[in-house]
Amino acid sequence: MPVTSSAPHRGYKAIHRRLLLTLLLLALTPLAALGLFCLDRINTIYNEKISAGLEAVTSSKHRALDTFIVERVAQIKTLAFTHPYAELSDPARLSEIFSVMQNNSRSFVDLGIIGIDGRHVAYVGPYDLRDANYADTPWFHEVLRKGVYVSDVFMGYRHVPHFIIAVLRHEGGRSYIMRATIDMEAIDSLLRRVYSGQHSDAFLVNEQGVLQTDSLYHGKIMGRFRLPALSFARNGVLTMPLDAPADKAKGQNLLAAMMRLDSMPWVLVVLDDVGESLQPLRQLQVLILCFVLLGGALVSVGAVLCTRRLVASLAAADQKQAHIDARMLQSSKMAALGKMAAGVAHEVNNPLMLIQENAGWIRDLLEDEKPENMQNYQEILESTDKIEQHVKRAKGITQRMLGFGRRMNPGRTEILLNSLADQAVEMLRTEAANRNIVITREFDPHLPVILSDPAQLEQVFINIIDNAIDAIGKDGSLRIRTETCESGARICFADSGPGMDEETLKRIFDPFFTTKKVGEGTGLGLAICFTILEKLGGRIEVRSQLGQGTTFCITLPLEPMQDSQEEDAEN
Amino acid sequence: MRVLFVDDEVEFLQLMEKRLSRRGMEVSTAPDGQSALDLLDASLADGGEMFRAVVMDVRMPGMDGLETLRHMKAKAPALPVILLTGHACMGVAVQGMDLGAYDYMLKPVSISELIIKIEEAARSAV
Structure with missing residues (x-):
């Protein structure tokens, strides 16, 4: 078979390109989609989990703070209503009572009995407030009006931030006020137990945005904290990201959980650095990304190798087919020509035979003649020889043709x-x-x-x-x-x-x-x-x-x- | 020596008749198988001189050489038949030999070779 035939050109490069593209698309799209889906889901789940954790902490602290304040108010009220003025106005007795109170829990800084004129009748505590007159202070007016009053944090005469619980008592035509100052340490320790991360923070703030406790990172007590403009009328925890540029600059991503206290018009704010809590998530994300990229690389290499092999097989198959086609073509050409050759040879054979026999007949007839009587005797004889010679040659050709067709x-x-x-x-x-x-x-x-x-x-x-x-x-x-x-x-x-x-x-x-x-x-x-x-x-x-x-x-x-x-x- | 020559090429028959007659043979000719069988029947019925040999083309219209050969062999089994064929075709020749042909020759044949073959055939039948 002639080797001149070549495989039909089928644009293997284009096939290669298309096949590779299809394979990559089919393999990489689900992989990328899976990666993105995983990242998104994990992100969501993690965020939900962090929010839920923060909300749980906030809710629990909220309960603890409320209980603390309610209990303290109840304690002061019980004290005021179970002891007669005579007893309470006696500094020695008051000191005894205060000692008993402090034995149970060190929640108070001091305890005082204040007359309706705004001056101390009796006082137990570390400050010297004998000359203080509270008649013009806002809390004094509030307690006279409400009977029981818990103040916001204020400086007062002692020039230290504090807040008080005051109870108005009427006894036998006499009115007086029992006033106790809450130990800020007790509140702070309650809040501090909230802290879990390095940048966690928890504090109380009133509705005017004045800090009621120290914050680790957002100002000292009585400083300002800009509460997000949200309504705290509703109950429950409100969770939201805190977009403080300063925090962002520090690479912090703060999440705030806020809850209004039931006992006070204060809001408990718990802040957590999500960035910190999300550290494991980031690692997981990097891991997933690595897996996806590695998978993608493997799939790509596989697709390239697979495509190369497929196209090579295709080219080889085409080459083989081209050879077969060329051979088939030659075979059919041979068969047709063979048949024709045999037919031609057969048809030519009969006239050849007649030519030969006629030449033979001439030769036979010449034998009867005398050469000397015929002018062209020799020429005729030679011509007859030549006719016979060429018939023989033609016979050789037809023999071969028949051989080819056979x-x-x-x-x-x-x-x-x-x-x-x-x-x-x-x-x-x-x-x-x-x-x-x-x-x-x-x-x-x-x-x-x-x-x-x-x-x-x-x-x-x-x-x-x-x-x-x-x-x-x-x-x-x-x-x-x-x-x-x-x-x-x-x-x-x-x-x-x-x-x-x-x-x-x-x-x-x-x-x-x-x-x-x-x-x-x-x-x-x-x-x-x-x-x-x-x-x-x-x-x-x-x-x-x-x-x-x-x-x-x-x-x-x-x-x-x-x-x-x-x-x-x-x- | 009486010889029957069978071929559908009439001109060839005439030439062979003339050439073989010149060489002392008595040649009867038949342009097809049926005529050949008729001539054979006539010679058998006559009780006269039988053909000593038959020279017959394989390819003929109507009854072909092999068919005629079969009939001839049925009538006169000892009669030697030489087949002439235009093909270098072993298949037909072998078939003819199987049917009882004496030999086969490829066309065109030389007159001297043909005479030798006829004489051989005639001798073999004696």
């Missing part, structure tokens, strides 16, 4: 290809030697024995060697090499002739195609070789380049195909 079952004889090649070389050795052509043999000694038709194979070998000798002309070499191959055995004939151009190579196996002079070749030799080898289940390939000689390679199976039926040329 389909015969191949014989099945055990053949040593090396010996058969030797025989063929022997037949043409003299001819080669006369033209100074060296025939070298490189035979594989381990060549398998094949089952084939020795006579037909020898005809093929002789034909190819003969062609090679003709192609070389004079002074050259012919190398015959045999080797074992996958399907059986292979024999190659490489000559040092002038080689062939592309056009010749394409038509080399076509019947009646010849490069020899008119009358020297019928153009059937290689066509016959092709059909013989096809019948034997083998194949013939040719490689040639102008100026570089020609190589014919014949591959033969270990045994011929079984399915061939004798297809006689038409009877």
Whole structure:
């Protein structure tokens, strides 16, 4: 089979590109989607969890603070209403009572009984407030009005931030006020237990935005804290991010939980640095990202390799198909031409026979004549000879044509290809030697024995060697090499002739195609070789380049195909 | 020596008749299988001289050479028949040999070879 045919160009680069793109899209899209989904879900769950944690802490502290204040108020009220004025106005007795109170819990700083004129009747505590007059202070007015009053934090006479619980008591036409100052330490310790992270903070603030306790990071007691403009009318915890630029600058991402106290018009604010709490989330996100990127890289490499392999297989399959197509084309061409050749040969044979018989009849008739009586006797005789000679030549051609068209079952004889090649070389050795052509043999000694038709194979070998000798002309070499191959055995004939151009190579196996002079070749030799080898289940390939000689390679199976039926040329 | 020549190519028949007659043979010709069988029947009925050999083309319109051969062999089994064929076709030749043909020759044949073959065939039948 000529090797000039090439695989059809199918734009492998475009196929490669499209296939790769599709594969990447199909593989990477779900991966990316999964990654994004995971990140989003984990983010949401984490945020919810952090918010819930903060809310729980806030809610619990809220309860504790409320309970603390309510209990303290109840304690003062109980004290005021269970002890007579006489007892309470006695500093020694008051001191005793205060001592008992402080034994249970150190929640108060001091305790005083204040007359309706605003001056202390009795006082127990660390400050000297004997000269203080509260008649004009806001809390004094409030307690007179409400009976029980808990103040916001204020400085007062002691010039220390504090807040008080005051209870108004009427006893036997006398009114007085019991006033206790809450120990800020007690409140602070309650709040401080909230802190979990490095930047956590918890404090109380009144509705005017005045801090009622110290904040770790947002100002001292009685400083200002800008509450987000939200209504605290509702119950429950309100959670929201705190967008303080200063915090952002510090790389903090604060989340605030706020809850209004039930006992006081104060708001408990708990702040937590989400950034800190989200640290494990960040690590998880990085991990997921790494997994997705690694997965993506693996998938991409896989897709590239897979695509490359697929396209390579496709190209190989195309190449193979192209070879098969070319071979099929040549086979069908051969079959059609073979049939035609046989038909032509048969039709020509009859007239040839008549020409020959008529020439013979002329010769018969000439025998009756006396040469001396016929002027052109000799000429006629010579012409008759020539007619017979050319009929013989034409007969040779028709014989070959019939041979080309003929389909015969191949014989099945055990053949040593090396010996058969030797025989063929022997037949043409003299001819080669006369033209100074060296025939070298490189035979594989381990060549398998094949089952084939020795006579037909020898005809093929002789034909190819003969062609090679003709192609070389004079002074050259012919190398015959045999080797074992996958399907059986292979024999190659490489000559040092002038080689062939592309056009010749394409038509080399076509019947009646010849490069020899008119009358020297019928153009059937290689066509016959092709059909013989096809019948034997083998194949013939040719490689040639102008100026570089020609190589014919014949591959033969270990045994011929079984399915061939004798297809006689038409009877 | 009486020879029957069967071929659908009439011109060829005439030439062969003339050429073989010149060489001392008595040639009867038939342009098809049926005529050949008729001639054979006539010669058998006559009780006269039998054909010593038959030269017959394989490919003929109507009854072909092999068919005619089968009938001839049924009538005169000993009669040697030489088949002429325009094909280098072993299949037909082998078939003909199986049916009892003496031999086959490829067209075109040389007159001398044909005469040798006819004489051989005639001798074999004696």
